[in-house]
Amino acid sequence: xxxxxxxxxxxxxxxxxxxxxxxxxxxxxxxxxxxxxxxxxxxxxxxxxxxxxxxxxxxxxxxxxxxxxxxxxxxxxxxxxxxxxxxxxxxxxxxx
Numbered sequence: 001x002x003x004x005x006x007x008x009x010x011x012x013x014x015x016x017x018x019x020x021x022x023x024x025x026x027x028x029x030x031x032x033x034x035x036x037x038x039x040x041x042x043x044x045x046x047x048x049x050x051x052x053x054x055x056x057x058x059x060x061x062x063x064x065x066x067x068x069x070x071x072x073x074x075x076x077x078x079x080x081x082x083x084x085x086x087x088x089x090x091x092x093x094x095x096x
Contacts (some may be wrong), residue, residue, distance in 0.1 A: 030081035
């Protein structure tokens, strides 16, 4: 069990570190950032020196019970570039 926890911790660290490599959206045009998300369907984009998020083309790239909400990032040429969306939990109305 302990080995499993260590492996999961290492996998999480490697995934986070990998997402931070490469150029940021601050060095891209809006068309380039939008193109990455559109062509891949989902992509992790760095939005600053130490910030990043996963952006999706549409809700089909979100997990079960998640939906895509519109998202904008700063790029080299535009202050608010609509790159696609970010996945978020669907709020269920229980009749209240």
